[in-house]
Amino acid sequence: MKRLITLLFCLLASTIGISQERETKKDTTKLEEVVIVTRQKLSNYRQEKTLSSIDDYLEKSDKVTMIKRGNYAWEPAVNNMVSDRLVVTIDGMQIFGACTDKMDPITSYVDVSNLEKVTIGSGQEGTENGHCIGGGIDLQLPTSKFNNSGLKTSADLGYETNGNFLATGLDLEYASTDFFINADGIFRKSENYDASGNEEVLFSQFQKYNISLQSGYKLSETHSVDANIIYDRATDVGYPALPMDVSLAEALITSLTHHYQPKDKGLESIETKLYFNTITHIMDDSKRPDVPIRMDMPGWSDTFGFYSKAEGVKDVHHLTLNLNGFYNRSLAEMTMFSNNPNEPDMFMYTWPDIRTLYTGLFAKDDWHISNNKILSTSLRLGYHSNRIAKKVGVQSLQIFHPNIDDKQNRFLMSLASAYHLNNKINNTSFGIGYGERAPSVSEGYGFFLFNSFDNYDYIGNPNLKKEKSIEINAKTKFHLKNLELEVASSFFYISDYIIGEIDPSASSMTIGANGVRLYKGLDNASIFNLNLNANYDFSKKISFNSSLGYSHGKGSNGENLPLIKPFSYLAEINYSTPKFNVALQLEGNGNQSDYSGFYGEDETPAYGILNLNLGNIFYLNSNKLVVKYGIENIFDTHYSTYADWNNIPRQGRNFYVNASCILF
DSSP, rough: HHHHHHHHHHHHHTTTTTOOOBOGGGOOOOOTTTOOOOOBOOOOHHHHHHOOOOHHHTTTTSSSEEEBSSSOOOOEEETOOOOOGGEEETEEEOOOOTTTTTOOOGGGGTTTOOOOOEEEEEEGGTTTTTTOSSSEEEEEEEOOSOOOEEEEEEEEEEEEETTEEEEEEEEEEEEEESSEEEEEEEEEEEEEOOGGGGGEEEEHHHHHHHEEEEEEEEEEEEEEEEEEEEEEEEEEOOTTTSSSSSEEEEEEEEEEEEEEOOSSSSEEEEEEEEEEEEEEEEEOTTTTTSSSSEEEEEEEEEEEEEEEEEEEEEEEEEEEEEEEEEEEEEEEEEEEOSSTSSSOOEEEEEEEEEEEEEEEEEEEEEEEETTEEEEEEEEEEEEEEEEEHHHHHHHHHTTTSSSOOOEEEEEEEEEEEEEEEOOOSSEEEEEEEOOOOOOOOHHOOOOOETTTTTTTEEEOTTTTTEEEEEEEEEEEEEEEETTTEEEEEEEEEEEEEEEEEEOTTTTSTTTTEEEEEEEEEEEEEEEEEEEEEEEEEEESSSEEEEEEEEEEEEETTTBBBOOOOOOEEEEEEEEETTTTOOOOOOOOOOOTTTTOOOGGGGOOOOOEEEEEEEEEEEEEEEEEEEEEEEEEEEOOOOOOOBBBBGOOOOOOOOOEEEEEEEEE
């Protein structure tokens, strides 16, 4: 009863605000590698809210930007490359969205309440779980907990004025020395948000809930098993930048994992996972006014998979092996309802039941040459096979590509090496890599997929060559008393770069579309990225943090590549004590002068916004109440970024208050 009264008090107190405990260890702020996202412990100084979405957390990384089509389910891009060129996994599990318009990136099917950390691998550093060009994002679930901590609970409540946004969550955990169970649930709901000047952005509402259950049992001192279930359901999701909304986005993600940690000093661990996930995604335009022809566009994606990962040490070598594989079925269809009752409705497959089979092996060796020198080398080899299960799908694609088969097999390879030199003043690394990827389902087999960004219908090409990338990267960090400076850069030269090219002989199906683009491979494209970070501690309580970024991308046809981030900046002054912190933050982008009009972009003006966030921690006996509150976009600036689809405006001024109560 006492625990229940304390919990109710915390929930009542949460109407005042919410905070986070600031982490002071600076070796955990390297966001391009790891972002800690548990609600109880957030390790990065830039985190403003404990109840931020996973999208907000990812956007704090120098390597990651988020493509926004609305107020929900942003698409991650790494090194200015979107999801087709990435491998995004949940705890090493391959999961594929069911939406042809990328309205359900994998990141939308988890919540910060599920996760312990996010690992971001740049370029070929991100290939442990699959082949990629731009990098990998692994959303990692909490590890097994046999810490005998007993019963622990936490509750969260948050509110934001812009969009009348509400978030609430509850977490229950019990752990003994050989058993643990954790149940977690979170609910988020938002009405249409307002841009500057109280301009309502229509169709920007959403609501979702996410429930997860994790349980584990220790079989012996060296063997344990755990099971995970995540159920995520979003409804009434509006997309102001698109012509359609989403009535349902639903995912069931399950896994069973065996852990083996022998007492042998050479073999550190073996982790084997079996998993299954299924996604249903339904687009419709029934709530849109003045629709020429009403459409329903449902999609489904089912994936079965496994991996077995081993880590060990042999003399000065730290070795990692990962054998993994999956089987995926992706199916999407479209029904266009006739306005004339005497005419039949039109039906077609936009993804004609594509079956993908993959198996691959990843190997990595961290060679500790000396105490301050490490040479890391990794290799991934894989077999990738696509098959069109619907005969009508083969026949439809043969209209544009007469010489295609219903099956395509590809052998893929990735290779990377990096040299690290560390000392008391400077940490430096140099890396090179080569990678290949197969075309995505849309690039290879999509049929009349409308892209509202450039207003063209897109047709896939099963005969596309593998996309191949050579990359060079370098990074150096200096430690000079209270000052830290870090410079990081990367360059990608991509052969057979997959992108849509206009086919003047084809007629569009979407009413009002400019025409049709067929996916083809440019001879090559290049992308350059440069980031500068600086941290300075004026005292134990006052610090200054800043970052600058610049990117450039161009194709062999002389055109700028789309969705390349312009000059960006962030500066923050922070005052922090053990129980209170306040930060004033300036962030913005320069003018996007190198935009790609050929691929539907227009010039995005420069902008800068100012944010203020504050936090407090209150201790109630052995329990803790964490409050965070603040103002975003203090001056109600009207702006949109290069990553905002069709220039949808960002939120205007927003007051927020969140609270978390943790009971031990």
